[in-house]
Amino acid sequence: MLAKRIIPCLDVDNGRVKKGVNFINLVDVGDPVAIAAEYERQGADELVFLDITTTNERRATMADVVEKVSQQVFMPLTVGGGIHSVAAMEKLLQAGADKIAINSAAVANPTLIRQGAAKFGSQAIVVAIDVSFDPASQQYRVFTHGGQQATALSAIDWAQRVVQLGAGELLVTSMDKDGTKSGFDLHLYQQLGQAVDVPIIASGGAGTITDFTQLYQQTNVTGALAASIFHFKELTINNVKQALANKGVPVRL
């Protein structure tokens, strides 16, 4: 049986992992290679690197990070953040990325999804979607630019559209839940799971082991992404996976 995935996310600023990751056995807390290797040891199923660099050397730096990580760590690597062109995708894929995540750039230019999928295959194109529930319209709404800009798009419509355009996977973050540690937005993922049939990675709200078991018992998402709870060792990936296995959720142990 296919295992449900646990995916840590690393914010990378100028080639260094931001938010000092709290692993006592790491000498250099900002080194992406050391952190990736540690997560591999803990049983991470994939890694997502989000480039939060604001200077314009971002692409060169990120390619270098990916190149180094992929020489030492042998699991799927997704890279996102500031990727606006097929050329930028190609550079990162050649450096060793397996998947490219696009978010605001996909909203601004949906053809980018089709172009990327045509050139590299749908499996390489992840569309990241940041959503927040709008009580007025009773709909989940898409936001861009790191959640700063509201759009008129409904999350469900947008998810269906990007899949039609060739997205192979969706990484959907609930802005309402992000940082709250109050559990994943189960209602959102139930709706999305009905609407599209590509794999969905849920993000935002993970705080306890129960949050992961509820996510996998009550929705059909295939991956769960989290950052700070793993970075600060509030939970280890292995603990989460053990608990999931005890509840009968298939995981890779």
Added chain:
Amino acid sequence: MIAVIDYGVGNVFNVLKACRYVGADVQLTADPASIQKADGIILPGVGAFRSAMDRLNQQQLVPLIKDTVKRGTPFLGICLGMQMLFASSTEFGVTPGLGLIPGQVIRLPQQADLQVPQVGWNQNRLQQDDSIFRDIDGCYTYFVHSYYAECPAKYVVASVDYGVQVPAIVQRGNVYGMQFHPEKSGKVGLNLLKAFMKEVQAHDLASN
């Protein structure tokens, strides 16, 4: 030297990195002379069956591949490279493959709660105890694919359950195929590449 066939499809760099990590002497090449004299051959591949076969044909690599296989050179197809070992595929109409293993590549069936493509780690069940890859039993490897090989059981070394039984490793003589990505399957994948490397060395010693 193991030749990794360079025919301009997909991302082959991660295959090279993983092979080098386990100490294999690998070379990315489309040069007929290098492929001919290689001790082992890896055919990587990501993307669509037809365009990949078109490229192999355009570069006139098909007769060369068949010839090296006939001479006993250990040959490993990975992902799409594994699918191309079979007689044909139904992806975008029926396209002939290399025909090194009897069988046809068909689309994964639509099933409730099982998405196509299959993306993720699935658990292998060994079907042939004497395989060089027998350590895979019970281990998870990383899959990304929409099509799978339907072939006689005698060629299936290991399989995974995805509603249907998906051949994960196949073998016919010196021809091996892996539907998953060993280069993305952590330690398990690296050990499988090591096992292939050992087979290449053993064949090299035996033939010299």
